Structure formats: C-alpha cells, structure tokens
Amino acid sequence: MIHPDYEMVIGLEVHAQVTTESKLFSGSSTAFGADPNTQANNIDLGMPGMLPVLNQDAVDAGIKLGLALGCRINRKSVFDRKNYFYPDLPKGYQISQFTLPIVEHGNITIDLADGSTKNIGVTRMHLEEDAGKSVHDFGADHHSHVDLNRAGIPLMEIVSEPDLRTPEEAGEYLKKLRSILRFLEVCDGNMEQGSMRCDANVSVRKKGVNTFGTRREIKNLNSIRNVMRAIEFEANHQVDVIENGGEIYQETILWDANKNETRTMRSKEDAHDYRYFPDPDLLPLYLTEERIDGCAKSMPELPDEMKERFIKDYNLSPYDASVLTLSKANASFYEAVVDDKNDPKLCANWVTGELFGALNKAGLDIDESPISPEQLGELVAMITGDIISGKIAKTVFEEMFETSKNPKEIVEEKGLVQITDKGAIEAIVDKIIANNADNVEKYRSGNDRVFGFFVGQVMKETGGKANPAIVNEILKEKL
Amino acid sequence: MELYELGLKEAANKIKNREITSVELTKALLDRIEERNGEINAYVTVDRDHALKMAEESDKRIREGNPRLIEGVPLGIKDLFCTKDVRTTACSHILDNFVPPYESTVTENLWKAGGVLLGKTNMDEFAMGSSNETSYFGPVKNPWDLTRTPGGSSGGSAAAVADYQCPVATGSDTGGSIRQPASFSGIVGIKPTYGRCSRFGMVAFASSLDQAGVFARNVEDAALMLRCMSGYDPKDSTSADRPIENYDEKLDQLEIKGMKIGLPKEYFIEGLDPTVKQIIDDAIKNFTDKGAEVVEISLPHTKYAVPAYYIVAPAEAAANLARYDGMRYGLRVEGDNLMDTYMKTRTEGFGTEVKRRIMIGNYTLSSGYYDAYYTKAQRVRALITKDFEEAFKEVDFIFTPTTPTPAFKIGGKVDDPVQMYLNDIFTVATNLAGLPGISVPAGKMDYEGANLPVGLQIIGPAFSEQNLLNAAYAHEKMTNFELLKA
Numbered sequence: 005m006i007h008p009d010y011e012m013v014i015g016l017e018v019h020a021q022v023t024t025e026s027k028l029f030s031g032s033s034t035a036f037g038a039d040p041n042t043q044a045n046n047i048d049l050g051m052p053g054m055l056p057v058l059n060q061d062a063v064d065a066g067i068k069l070g071l072a073l074g075c076r077i078n079r080k081s082v083f084d085r086k087n088y089f090y091p092d093l094p095k096g097y098q099i100s101q102f103t104l105p106i107v108e109h110g111n112i113t114i115d116l117a118d119g120s121t122k123n124i125g126v127t128r129m130h131l132e133e134d135a136g137k138s139v140h141d142f143g144a145d146h147h148s149h150v151d152l153n154r155a156g157i158p159l160m161e162i163v164s165e166p167d168l169r170t171p172e173e174a175g176e177y178l179k180k181l182r183s184i185l186r187f188l189e190v191c192d193g194n195m196e197q198g199s200m201r202c203d204a205n206v207s208v209r210k211k212g213v214n215t216f217g218t219r220r221e222i223k224n225l226n227s228i229r230n231v232m233r234a235i236e237f238e239a240n241h242q243v244d245v246i247e248n249g250g251e252i253y254q255e256t257i258l259w260d261a262n263k264n265e266t267r268t269m270r271s272k273e274d275a276h277d278y279r280y281f282p283d284p285d286l287l288p289l290y291l292t293e294e295r296i297d298g299c300a301k302s303m304p305e306l307p308d309e310m311k312e313r314f315i316k317d318y319n320l321s322p323y324d325a326s327v328l329t330l331s332k333a334n335a336s337f338y339e340a341v342v343d344d345k346n347d348p349k350l351c352a353n354w355v356t357g358e359l360f361g362a363l364n365k366a367g368l369d370i371d372e373s374p375i376s377p378e379q380l381g382e383l384v385a386m387i388t389g390d391i392i393s394g395k396i397a398k399t400v401f402e403e404m405f406e407t408s409k410n411p412k413e414i415v416e417e418k419g420l421v422q423i424t425d426k427g428a429i430e431a432i433v434d435k436i437i438a439n440n441a442d443n444v445e446k447y448r449s450g451n452d453r454v455f456g457f458f459v460g461q462v463m464k465e466t467g468g469k470a471n472p473a474i475v476n477e478i479l480k481e482k483l
Numbered sequence: 484m485e486l487y488e489l490g491l492k493e494a495a496n497k498i499k500n501r502e503i504t505s506v507e508l509t510k511a512l513l514d515r516i517e518e519r520n521g522e523i524n525a526y527v528t529v530d531r532d533h534a535l536k537m538a539e540e541s542d543k544r545i546r547e548g549n550p551r552l553i554e555g556v557p558l559g560i561k562d563l564f565c566t567k568d569v570r571t572t573a574c575s576h577i578l579d580n581f582v583p584p585y586e587s588t589v590t591e592n593l594w595k596a597g598g599v600l601l602g603k604t605n606m607d608e609f610a611m612g613s614s615n616e617t618s619y620f621g622p623v624k625n626p627w628d629l630t631r632t633p634g635g636s637s638g639g640s641a642a643a644v645a646d647y648q649c650p651v652a653t654g655s656d657t658g659g660s661i662r663q664p665a666s667f668s669g670i671v672g673i674k675p676t677y678g679r680c681s682r683f684g685m686v687a688f689a690s691s692l693d694q695a696g697v698f699a700r701n702v703e704d705a706a707l708m709l710r711c712m713s714g715y716d717p718k719d720s721t722s723a724d725r726p727i728e729n730y731d732e733k734l735d736q737l738e739i740k741g742m743k744i745g746l747p748k749e750y751f752i753e754g755l756d757p758t759v760k761q762i763i764d765d766a767i768k769n770f771t772d773k774g775a776e777v778v779e780i781s782l783p784h785t786k787y788a789v790p791a792y793y794i795v796a797p798a799e800a801a802a803n804l805a806r807y808d809g810m811r812y813g814l815r816v817e818g819d820n821l822m823d824t825y826m827k828t829r830t831e832g833f834g835t836e837v838k839r840r841i842m843i844g845n846y847t848l849s850s851g852y853y854d855a856y857y858t859k860a861q862r863v864r865a866l867i868t869k870d871f872e873e874a875f876k877e878v879d880f881i882f883t884p885t886t887p888t889p890a891f892k893i894g895g896k897v898d899d900p901v902q903m904y905l906n907d908i909f910t911v912a913t914n915l916a917g918l919p920g921i922s923v924p925a926g927k928m929d930y931e932g933a934n935l936p937v938g939l940q941i942i943g944p945a946f947s948e949q950n951l952l953n954a955a956y957a958h959e960k961m962t963n964f965e966l967l968k969a
Binding site: 091 | 564578683717798801
C-alpha cells in the first residue's frame with residue numbers, strides 16, 4: 005500500500021521473444037537451452053562483410069500483435085542501428101526500430117478484481133534483435149563469459165502508456181498481454197526463461213495533480229510477482245524521499261529479488277547517446293494491404309473475444325470466463341469438457357474448482373492433467389444424469405486424478421451407482437423410522453431440524469449412494 | 484608477347500582452345516608479381532599454392548571438356564572481398580591475419596565462372612582514401628610514374644591490371660574508388676548500379692554507397708568480368724533482383740547517330756586542368772562526328788555532393804567499424820580491463836584516416852547534431868538523385884572527366900584531407916545517386932614533368948550497364964589510346 009495522499013504512475017516496457025525458428029536477421033536456430041555459442045553463425049558473430057536479412061515470420065508476428073492490440077499498422081517502418089560497445093553485442097550496434105516502429109497506438113483491456121475493466125494505452129511495438137548473454141564471475145578464474153546464442157533472437161518491444169496506477173493493474177496488464185501473445189502463438193510468454201521480460205517506469209504524484217513526477221526505470225524483472233513487488237517498493241521509496249523533503253532523479257535501477265530492494269544502475273548523466281540512424285544494410289519495411297489482410301484472416305480468437313463468448317454462450321460469470329480464457333490451453337480444455345452437451349456452468353465449476361485445485365497442488369500444467377477433458381465431461385454427465393451424486397463425484401474425481409481411469413469404470417468397480425429405486429429407498433426409510441420413534445415424534449411436533457438426521461441415516465445406510473432428491477421426497481411423505 | 488600480357492577474354496579463349504594451360508598462365512603471372520611487386524606493392528597477399536591448386540582444377544575441367552566462362556584465368560581480388568581460407572585484411576592492422584571462413588558472393592560468383600584467385604590487392608585502409616596511402620601495407624606506386632599514386636582506394640587492383648600483374652581485378656567504389664584509380668592508371672574501371680553486385684562478404688565501408696566493380700585493360704574484358712561477378716543475392720537485402728545480361732556479347736549495339744550526350748556545366752569548372760578538358764572535348768568530338776548530339780545540362784546540387792558524401796559515408800563507417808573490438812578476430816591489444824582493451828586495440832589497429840572518419844561519423848550522428856548533419860546530408864542526397872533523374876529525361880549519357888587532374892604525387896595531398904577529398908568531386912555524386920559509372924582511358928598529357936593518362940567518365944541511368952559499356956566500347960574504338968608497355 006502507498007501513502008494515501010499519493011498515487012503511482014506506471015508504464016511498462018515488455019520485451020517478448022518472437023517464436024520463430026530462426027533469428028531476426030540470420031538463419032541461426034532460436035531453440036532454448038543449447039550449449040553456449042552453438043547457435044551463433046557468422047552474421048550473429050558480426051564477422052566482416054556479413055549482412056542482415058529480415059525474417060519475414062517475425063514481421064507477420066508483429067503485424068498480428070499490432071492487429072490484436074488495435075494498433076495502427078505502419079505501411080512503412082524502418083530498422084535503425086543503436087550504437088554502443090559491449091561484449092555481448094558483436095556488431096557494436098543493435099538493429100532496432102526507433103523513429104518508425106512497425107505498429108503504434110493500440111490498447112489492452114485489463115480485468116480488475118471487482119469484475120470491471122480498464123483500458124491501458126499501448127504507445128508502440130517495434131521489432132529488434134536481442135543481445136547475447138554475459139555471465140560474470142564465472143568459474144574459478146572470475147572471468148566473464150559471453151554466450152551469443154541469444155544474440156539476434158527476434159524481440160517485440162511493447163511499450164505502454166503511463167496509464168497504470170497500482171501494482172495490481174501492472175500485474176493484470178502483464179497477464180493479459182501474456183495471454184494475447186500466447187493466443188496468437190507469437191511468444192511463449194515464459195518469464196522465467198526470459199522469453200518475456202519487463203522494465204517498469206515508476207513515478208509518484210500527489211492525488212489530484214495532473215503532471216507526472218520524475219520517473220525511475222526498474223530493469224529486467226523476471227516474474228509478474230517481482231514486477232508488482234518492485235513497483236510497490238519503488239513507489240514507497242519515492243514517497244519517503246519526497247515526504248522527507250528530497251527529490252527524485254531520473255535513474256535506471258535494478259531490482260534485487262533476493263534482498264527485496266532496488267539499487268542504482270546508472271543516472272541520467274551516464275545515459276548513452278545511442279546515435280540511432282537507419283541501417284543502410286536493410287531497406288525500409290513496406291507492408292502491403294494484402295499482407296496485413298492475410299495476417300488478419302489468420303488471427304485466432306483472442307482472450308477478450310473468447311471471454312465475451314463464454315459469458316454469452318455458456319452463461320458464465322465474468323470471473324469464471326476470464327479465468328478460463330487466461331490461456332488457450334485452459335479455454336480449449338474447458339470447451340472439450342462441455343463438448344456441446346454437458347452443463348456449461350457445472351463444467352466451469354469442476355474445471356476452475358476441483359481440476360485447477362488438484363493441478364495446482366500437484367504442480368502440473370493443464371496439458372499434463374491426468375484427467376482428460378472427455379473423462380471430466382463424462383463425470384459431469386454422470387452427475388447431471390443422476391447416476392452419481394455430486395458428493396460421490398468428488399471421490400470419483402480423486403481416484404481419476406490418481407489413476408487416470410474412466411469415471412464409469414471407477415463407479416462400476418466400487419459400486420457407487422446411485423440408488424434411484426424408490427422401492428429400495430422406501431424399505432430403508434421404513435426401517436429407520438421404525439427404529440427412531442423418538443425423533444419421528446420430535447419432527448412431527450414441529451422440530452424441522454431433525455429432518456437432516458433422517459437424511460443422514462439413509463445416506464449412512466446406503467453408503468452415500470441414495471439419490472438425495474428421492475430420499476427427501478420419500479422421507480417427507482412417510483414422516 | 485608474354486603470357487602475362489593476355490587479357491581476360493584472350494586468356495580464356497587460349498585456355499579453352501588448349502593453346503595454354505591455366506597453370507602456365509598462373510605461373511607466368513605469379514612470376515611477374517614476384518618480379519614487380521617489390522616496386523609497385525600492388526599485392527598484399529599472394530598464396531602461390533592456393534592459386535596453382537585452383538589452376539590445376541581448371542585445367543582438369545578443360546581436359547574433361549567442361550569449361551566455364553572464364554575458366555582458368557587468374558584474377559586480382561581487392562583485399563576488401565572475403566576469400567575463404569585466404570587472408571583478408573582490408574589493409575588494416577586491426578584485421579591482422581584474419582582468415583575468413585566464408586567467401587564473398589562476388590568472388591564466389593567468379594570462382595563459379597572458372598576464375599582463379601591470384602592474390603589479394605592493396606587498397607586504402609577499409610577503402611578510406613583516394614591515393615592508396617592509408618594502407619597498413621604501405622602505398623602502391625603508379626606504374627606510369629613510380630613517384631605517383633595509382634589512385635585509391637582500389638589502387639592495388641588498378642596498378643596490378645595496368646602493370647600486367649593480372650588481366651583483370653575486382654575493385655570497390657564508394658565515392659570513386661574504381662573510376663579514379665582507373666583514370667590515374669590508364670585502364671578501364673566500371674562501378675555498376677548500387678545493388679548490381681552483392682555486398683555479402685565485402686568488408687563494409689559505407690553500406691549505402693559501397694559497390695563492387697571491375698578493372699580491365701579493355702572494355703570487353705570489363706564487360707565479361709562484370710557479367711561473371713554481378714547478380715541478385717538473397718543474402719544482401721539491398722541487392723537488385725534484376726537479370727544480368729551477357730554484356731560482352733552486345734558491345735557493338737550502340738547507335739551513335741542521334742544519341743544524346745549531357746555535359747553538366749557544374750563539372751566543367753575552375754580547377755579542371757585545361758588539358759584534361761581538351762582531352763574530354765576530343766573524345767566527345769569523336770561521337771558528334773558520328774552524329775551524336777551534345778546537350779548542356781545542369782546538376783545544380785553538385786557542389787554539395789562532396790560535403791554530403793563526407794557526412795553520410797563516415798556516419799555509416801563509424802557504425803560498420805564498431806565490430807572491430809579485438810574480441811572475436813583480428814588484432815587484440817590486451818588492456819587492464821574491457822574498456823582499456825577496446826581502446827588500446829582500436830588505437831593501435833586503426834590508421835589516422837580511419838580514426839578521423841570514425842570521429843566525424845560519431846560526431847554527426849550524436850544527439851543534437853544529427854539533424855544538422857546527417858538528416859541534411861540525406862536531404863542533399865535526395866536532391867542530387869533528383870538532379871540526375873531530371874538530366875536523364877533529356878540525355879542518354881553524361882560525359883565528364885573522371886578527375887580534375889592526372890595522378891598526383893605520393894605524399895602530395897596526404898597532409899590536407901580536404902584537398903584529398905576534393906579529388907572525388909566528379910565521382911561521388913554518382914555513388915550518392917546509386918548510378919553506374921565507367922572510366923575509360925581518353926588520352927595522355929604532360930603533367931608536372933610526366934606523361935600520364937586521363938580518363939573519361941561516362942554516367943548512365945540506373946541499371947544501364949549494357950548501354951554504358953557499349954558507349955565506352957565505341958569510345959575505345961575511336962580513341963587510339965596506347966596502354967602502358969609491359
């Protein structure tokens with residue numbers, strides 16, 4: 005929480021690795037986890053006379069993301085050289101887009117905890133190549149090592165407007181952006197592996213003030229949780245400084261996740277002059293209407309559209325709909341459970357409740373679920389078809405999760421089929437009434453609560469298999 | 484006649500007809516280099532074994548009856564083109580002993596046509612210079628007068644061809660680096676349209692201006708060589724996807740009658756030697772005698788070409804040369820830490836002229852100066868391109884002298900960079916506009932006590948190489964220019 009007189013102003017810069025087979029300007033593989041420097045060719049190494057050739061798949065990915073964010077797609081964009089010296093930057097410049105990015109002016113709708121939504125502006129998205137990776141103090145000799153496998157990997161840099169006001173909003177923005185990227189299959193969104201990285205620009209101001217305070221940029225946050233924690237920490241720090249009569253200076257800072265604190269990386273005075281200019285090795289990128297239309301036609305359904313559809317077609321609450329559409333895998337699992345025949349609401353409860361809970365506990369992803377969507381659908385159908393009770397279903401679910409067996413098989417094996425035979429239930433009810441004359445008396449003299457006792461007795465007698473509706477009906481009749 | 488005096492087409496024919504073998508010719512040229520290089524300094528790397536091995540392979544192909552276009556003919560290659568397994572330094576200390584594990588597209592094309600790598604020729608360091616004096620391997624001497632420069636930056640290639648140390652050679656032309664040395668050395672030099680030859684594997688100086696080209700002792704050889712080395716390359720995004728013609732087979736197809744020659748008034752200026760002007764006028768008269776028409780034209784932004792060039796080229800060079808940091812290849816001078824190693828390596832590795840251009844480039848790109856210099860220079864460039872477009876609506880060719888004077892003395896301009904830069908005055912505009920230009924010998928004149936060649940420059944519209952070569956060929960036939968004696 006921040007001081008009640010202040011509010012935060014947050015803008016995020018996200019670097020999302022484009023899932024292409026080869027690098028942005030060379031044919032090297034982008035596969036993760038290869039031995040150091042085994043995926044760097046002469047172009048990536050910046051050998052003399054080597055030239056970049058633009059990866060058109062990365063361009064299509066950029067167009068699709070631009071369309072998904074409602075951006076203007078620039079018919080002409082330009083690749084620039086960003087010049088600086090560093091060992092993990094073999095050419096001495098990074099090829100990026102500076103003045104004319106591929107797409108601009110879009111927005112992302114985030115879902116807030118109270119069920120409402122908020123629009124966050126997206127200033128621009130541009131394509132650029134990644135640098136290599138420096139590993140410092142490596143081994144006994146304390147030398148630094150450089151791995152150029154990452155050098156040249158295509159990135160989309162997505163820059164938000166300073167529209168975010170709380171760490172929670174920042175978290176929701178990242179979740180939504182990640183799910184859009186995943187739905188489009190243009191980035192796997194894996195922050196831990198570094199395929200999605202985030203820098204946060206944070207400033208604070210007194211509530212009611214319209215101008216922005218001085219911002220500090222927090223670099224390279226590698227999880228949504230760290231983004232939220234770092235913003236919280238930084239905003240409180242800035243308020244403390246201001247409240248104590250101090251001033252905030254424009255700086256770049258690093259978040260130390262272990263110590264839960266930030267430290268200064270460089271001040272504004274040390275800021276680089278990158279001497280951007282158009283890369284003469286690459287012609288301007290011109291996009292035709294045909295190409296943009298082609299990308300538009302190949303666009304999958306996006307999270308927001310799918311959420312609306314789930315609310316409308318399946319009659320789900322906005323909350324359930326947004327949970328189920330957070331990832332494509334969740335959504336398609338859910339839709340396979342419903343399978344056009346099962347009760348959508350009941351399916352949603354089972355997926356978001358029992359299944360997500362069990363997966364979470366077991367540390368499994370949805371695509372590793374021991375229960376298939378067909379099996380879960382069958383279980384739901386057995387409940388609605390009065391074959392088993394909801395309570396029995398939970399036991400069956402546990403067994404399914406354990407053994408991956410079909411629910412029918414489990415129910416048959418264990419004889420869990422619900423008793424719906426009125427005659428059989430009547431016989432049991434008669435026996436119980438005969439044996440509990442005192443309670444019958446109590447009920448008949450107006451003590452309704454005793455009714456539950458009778459239901460319990462019937463269930464106990466039938467091992468929970470009696471159909472509750474029939475039990476109720478017969479009990480009422482007999483009592 | 485000695486074997487080493489053979490031109491490209493002559494030699495290719497003799498090898499194909501089995502009058503001589505590639506090994507014989509290669510040996511003759513290697514011997515010629517051995518005899519002459521100490522004096523001329525045209526070559527910086529000659530790998531005898533490598534050359535003879537390629538020659539033997541060519542001879543084998545000939546025996547198998549499977550010859551290619553220039554099978555078995557040894558070629559001089561400017562040290563700017565990366566050659567697989569053969570040292571390539573761009574004549575810079577910073578690329579000390581760099582042996583590329585890959586081949587440039589231009590040389591690859593030449594080997595595919597049957598060419599033999601004779602050796603790597605001297606040049607100004609990273610092609611930055613107009614006199615071959617900035618080379619780490621020392622200056623090249625002009626075979627016409629050993630006290631003079633053969634021009635630059637492709638001075639080694641020009642001198643090697645003029646001095647019969649190879650029949651033809653590759654060059655590169657960023658602001659005149661083929662045409663000026665061709666003119667100074669009394670041979671033919673063509674810079675094709677930007678995009679005609681792939682830049683892949685060519686050590687970059689200024690990427691938007693660099694273009695590979697040819698030196699030869701006659702137009703036909705230049706045409707054949709250009710045909711072999713140019714063409715679209717998907718590895719170079721700026722390469723032009725247009726067909727290459729059999730330039731050498733259509734050289735006599737020029738219709739002189741009615742052809743329009745443009746003379747830009749801005750080129751016939753003060754500072755142009757009157758004898759040079761006379762020689763160009765004589766060359767033009769040969770055409771008008773046969774019915775060509777002369778039109779005075781204006782290229783109004785000409786005077787801004789040199790300043791614009793010396794902003795654009797250093798800016799691109801500053802970034803292109805950032806990769807030479809001592810980390811992965813070439814020279815490394817160990818320092819106390821990373822920054823110190825960068826500084827020591829680059830301080831020692833680059834020569835004065837290269838450092839000057841890196842500094843100019845970084846200055847003009849820096850924040851606060853970018854618009855005043857780089858942006859303005861790009862605007863000038865667009866205007867210069869437009870000047871030419873307008874001109875070519877009226878004329879078929881533009882004729883100019885290649886340089887204001889014949890070859891100057893080694894050391895003559897080295898202390899005054901601006902004077903040196905002004906030597907490019909007639910050549911840089913074509914690079915800024917990306918147009919093809921050719922320099923052909925037009926005559927000789929007495930200059931500062933020496934008898935020196937003078938070149939005629941012919942400029943054409945983009946991708947008009949065939950026409951340009953045809954005009955140069957017609958000029959060659961009408962001019963009795965005597966090549967330097969072997």
